[in-house]
Amino acid sequence: MAGKLIIFSAPSGAGKSTIVHYLLGKIQSLEFSVSATSRKPRGAEQHGTDYYFLSPEEFRQKIENHEFIEYEEVYDDLYYGTLRTEIDRIAAKGNNIIFDVDVKGGLNIKKQFGNRALAIFIAPPSIDELLKRLNNRATDSAEMIAQRVGKAEYEMSFSTHFDVVIVNDVLETAQSEAEKIICNFLKD
Secondary structure (H helix, E strand, O other), rough: OOEEEEEEOOOOOOHHHHHHHHHHHHHOOOOEOEEOOOOOOOOOOOOOOOEOOOOHHHHHHHOOOOEEEEEEEEEEEEEEEEEEHOOOOHHHEEEEEEEEOHHHHHHHHHHHHHHEEEEEEEOOHHHHHHHHHHHHHOOOHHHHHHHHHHHHHHOOHHHHHHHHHHOOOOHHHHHHHHHHHHHHHHHH
């Protein structure tokens, strides 16, 4: 059945985006849901491909018009969210929708779509391993890594609200497990 929703949430550094990209290459009926944000594009990011880039005013107007299925104001005037039109666009093509969203956004999508959605939480094997992965990335300051680890502990407290928790200890195993779970979900 087309139009099913597969939601991936995880703390930063757990491997969620890597798993999502793997699945997009393996399961042809999946299409990535492009999120909206009020931040400026970084590097070579493209509007409509990486994000839908909106001004804070445009974002707030869409909130008032109930155009989001979920959104969050991360910092003052810095919003992220999923537009209803994105879900409609992908489902109209006969595809299933895969999301890479934060924990609260993922649970909000699951709440709205019920059994039509599968919510998967990707967990690191431990906080120590997560810290090691974030340090190995070498993309963040020590202060930012400390913030991410603190947030990760908070986010992991929501894992029991997801349909499935996959511990990403060995990436290939986690990818295979996610693929099997999703293929079974899409058969129903």
